[in-house]
Amino acid sequence: MTTTINASTSNGLVTTADTSGNLALQANGTTIATAQSTGLNLASTGLVFSDSSTQTSGKGVAKAWCNYNGNTSTIVSSYNISSVTRIGTGIYQFNFSNTLSQTPSAVAISGNSGYWTIVSSSGAFSSSAVTFASYINGTGYADNTPFCMVAFAG
């Protein structure tokens, strides 16, 4: 049970009350958010920004990110990354768990000093994956110590 505040299209403001300690905010009967002792839970619609984009489509929201150690081939942490494929020495493909609605508009990489991180000669960006190469000037492709990838789209 939950105490509700509902903006009904037929009855206007409709409220119900119980002793659950939870409060649901509804739009014409559909729960948009629920306040609980553990925090504010948003429904699947999530946040809607001023440009009408949502939490998943919002231009300012990272669509995927990964902290990866190329030296040890270790995935430190990630979001919306199903896997990381080591294609060659210093060449990595980050595969998205959920295909993006479009090819990433911007991808940022931060890596170890002395390494250049460049777009691979093939593949590069797609809505399902991004491919990067880690390069030491003059030496060639080289596995990089922990580096981070963040992809934006919108």
Added chain:
Amino acid sequence: MAQIIIYTNSNGGVSVCQPTGELPIEEVLTKDCPAGAIIVDDSILPQGADAQFFDAWVLNGTTITVNIAKAQADRLAQFNFAAIQVAQKRQLNTLAGLPNATDDATFTAELTAGRAAIANATTTAQLVAINNPA
């Protein structure tokens, strides 16, 4: 031990796909990898000196071996790059009137010996043990 996915890539080398755990590995296999890719335990990956020659790995069934000729070529490329860097520094030292650590004959002999050692190596451990020009 963790499970990974391996397959022979378009370069003839081995690609290693590591799932993050967001999706089941079977789904990663079909979604992120080409036909023919297989799920294996990561304990099959080459270790030690062999691990340093990733681009020379060759997949045979469920076994990964190192193509020693490819490993020699990769090691030679590394060696030659190091040689060029040292040679450039030596040349700059000469132009600046500064002494080099060794004379030209010694440096040239070092390069010849190093390249011969690479050519004669039969294991990756031997390749790793060869010092770059310094």
